[in-house]
Amino acid sequence: MTAASAASVAVTHRASLEPLFADDCADFPLLPGVSVLEYARTTAEAHLPAEGLRLRAVDRVRFTGVAFPGEELTVELEWTPVGEDEWACVAVVSTVRGKASSARLRYVGEAGR
């Protein structure tokens, strides 16, 4: 994906612990918040606006609704350059009931390490 087309992305997943555990989560009544954040992170890293970026910070994350195993999670990303070789990614994770989480992730390249 090119930098231009990576500025705004929406991806829908089937919620499970799969990004972390290669497993469903039938025993979990709720999807853990960390798993919701992991969907945001892995989706962001599948659509990086530049090569060689790594996660430097979670500037903020708020969990405003629950997500359940097996339901659809849609991750919407908005990338913005915030410095030399540094990008901010606002990631909003939604279910059919509305927003479950929003986060601002910050990625840096070689210059920011």
Add this chain to the structure above:
Amino acid sequence: MIELDGVRRLLAPRRPMTLVDRVLEVVPGERIVAVKAVTGNEPWYARMPEDTPAGQLAYPPTLLIESWGQAAGILADLSHEGPKGVLLLAGAADVEFHRPVLPGVLLKHRVRLVRIVRELVGFEGEILVDGEAVASIGQLTMAYRPDDVLRQSGPTAPAATTATDRPGEPAA
């Protein structure tokens, strides 16, 4: 000192989600120091080929937050005097990852309790490896939710709003 059996009694998450191995020190209402060993046998490495270069074996940053958060959860349960229920992550801010964490290290979680306001518990702290901070957590907020609220929830239920969404509540 609280060993793994005691940690498992205090934490709701079960294997493979139990990410605290031992509590070295805890002062209810103030602080906790806990450790977690990172190994290449953990399930998040299972799908990686055996010859994956070391540089690609960084421990998932979200699990650093989860592991540190579990130490914070133990501190919350030993500190919070009101109704408890289920402890959920409400939010976090200013979480910085200073360098990648690779298998073979011992994470030391230092957590300080900053405030308890009704069902909300706020923390700050850092994660150390060999005395060097690999991550810092500026602010992390957890919220106790009643057990029955969660049992009544389901995929068709209305959105469950965290306590931090209520007007007048401190932001997560």
